[in-house]
Amino acid sequence: MDQRLKSELTRQLILNESFKLFYENGFKTTSVDKIMKATNLTKGAFYHHFENKKALGLAVIGLKLQKRVYEAMVAPLYGSGDALEILKTIFSVRLKSFTVYEKQHGCPANNFINEIGDQEFAYQNALKRIIEEWKSALVYVLDRGKTEGSVRKDICSKSVAVYLISAFEGVRGLRKLYDNDLILDEYISGLSLYIKQISAS
Amino acid sequence: MDQRLKSELTRQLILNESFKLFYENGFKTTSVDKIMKATNLTKGAFYHHFENKKALGLAVIGLKLQKRVYEAMVAPLYGSGDALEILKTIFSVRLKSFTVYEKQHGCPANNFINEIGDQEFAYQNALKRIIEEWKSALVYVLDRGKTEGSVRKDICSKSVAVYLISAFEGVRGLRKLYDNDLILDEYISGLSLYIKQISAS
DNA sequence: TAAATTATATACTAGGTAGTATGTTTTTTT
C-alpha cells in the first residue's frame, strides 16, 4: 500500500481510539498501552507517530475535538434561518437527540476542560481556541438576529454567548449523575425562558 | 492525648489533604502515597482509617465537599432578604470574590462530577445528593419570591434552578482556560439578563 | 501494672506507567 496513505490511516486510527478512550475514561488515566491495545498495534507504532502522550493529547484536542465541536455546534450557527430558531435547535433539540452513551459521558470538550484545563498551558490554549471559535459564531448569529430584528438590540452578544455555552456545558456534566432526562428537560425549559428574554418584541 | 480525639484529628487531616490534592490535581491521579506524604503520616495510618481509596473519595465528597457547597451555596438561600438579591449575590458577587487559586482550579464539585460522575454508581449518588440539596434550596427561594411578589409566578422554579446551576458550573470550568476574569464578567452580564426575566414587574 | 486494643510505621507484592533501545519488516529511492 502507498506509504503516505498507510501512515495517515494509522495516525487517524490512533487519534480515533484515543478520543474514544479519553471520552470514556478520561485523559490522564488512559494509558498509551490501552490505546495501542485498542488499535491492535504496538508501542513502536505509537512513538513513531507521536512524540509523547502530551503531543497526542494536543492532536486529539486540536484535530478530533475541534472538528466535532465545529460540525455540531459552530457550523450550524453560520447557516441560514431565524437566529433564535438556530439557537434553540443547537442548545436544546440537539441535546435530547444524544445517545445514552453521549448523555452518560457528557461533553468531550467539557471533560477535557475540567480535567486538564488547569494543568498545562498548551492544553489550555488548544481548548481555548475551540471555545473562542464557538463564542464567535454565537456572537455572529446574535448580531445577525439584531440586524434582522428578531434579537433585542440592547443585549450584549458576547455575554449571551458565554451564558449559553456555560449552561450547556454545565448541564452536560450534571446529566452524568442521573439515569434519566429530567434534568435535561428542566434545563431546556430554563433555556427557553432565556431565549425569550433576548428576543425582540 | 485522648485516643478518640487523636484518631478523629488524623482522619480529618487525611480528608483535608485529600480534598486539596483532589482539587488541584484530580481524583484519579492523586495517589494514596501523595496524600500521606502531605499529611506526614504513612500508608499504615491511611488503611487504618479508610478501607480503600474509593471509601476515601466517598468520604471527601459526602463530608468535605457537601459541607463546602452547603455553606457557600445552599445556606445563604435559606436566609432572609429579597429572593432575587440573594440569587445575584450567590451566582455573581461570590464568583468575583474567589481567589486566583479558586478561579484557576474551578468548582470542586464540578470537577468531581466531570471526572468521576460517569464512572461509579456510588460516586454518582454522593454527588447527586449535593446537587439535589442545592436545587431544593433554589426552588425554595424562588417559590418564596413568588409568594412575596418579586418573582414571576408563571416560571418553573425547578427549571430556573437547574439553569442557574448549569451556567454557574459551566463557567467555572471555562474560566480555567483563561488568565483573566473577562469570561466571568460576561457570564455575570448574561446572568443578570436571566434574573431580569424571572423577576415580576 | 499486665493485657488488650488502637494508632501508626515499615517492608513488601503484583501490576500499571511513560518512555527508550533495538530489533524486523515493508516501502521507497537510487
Next chain:
DNA sequence: AAAAAAACATACTACCTAGTATATAATTTA
C-alpha cells in the same frame, strides 16, 4: 536489485500504583 528510509514490533527500564502483611508504639481497659 541494492541501499536507504519509513513503519511497526519486541523487550526492556525506572518509577508509580493500590493494597497487604507484619511490626512497633501509644493508649485504654481489666
